[in-house]
Amino acid sequence: MRRGLLLMTLACGLAGCQSLGLGGPAPPPDAPAPDVSAGPAPYSVERLVGAWGVASYREEKDRARTEAEARAQCKNPYVIKRGPSDGVLMHVADDATPHELGLKKGSDGKVYLGFAGPPGDTQDRVILSISEREFVTRYVDPDTNTRYGTFVYVRCARA
Secondary structure, X not given: OHHHHHHHHHHHHHHHHHXXXXXXXXXXXXXOOOOOEEEOOOOOHHHHOEEEEEEEEOOHHHHHHHHHXXXXXXXXXXXXXXXXXXXXXXXXXXXXXXXXXXXXXXXXXXXXXXXXXXXXXXXXXXXXXXXXXXXXXXXXXXXXXXXXXXXXXXXXXXX
């Protein structure tokens, strides 16, 4: 009798665990995270390769002056090279070593420059504008953007 009561108690206890999800088969795996990329960037990283004068500003009213400062930096240009894996070699915030970065189009329609991963990561830069002679970026992370400002890259004349 005791043994039967013990088995019945144990069976009821296990049934309770089962209803709470504490035993039995494992739940199905989580669905993969949705792809937040909206596809390839509308332009190639080739547009970024070359010699650039670089300067930054924090307030929009300083943009014209900053563009002139960037042109003046062509005496000692910042050179963006093609990376080994279809990206470009550039510096990132707080790191003296260049890293390979790629272009990513986000579902928000913006184009980001950054490490492999979802567009709009805090280490990414958003490309605000781009033309044959200039591109403008700012860091997605507000703290990094506060420290570095909005970058203006002006293409230097070929020597």
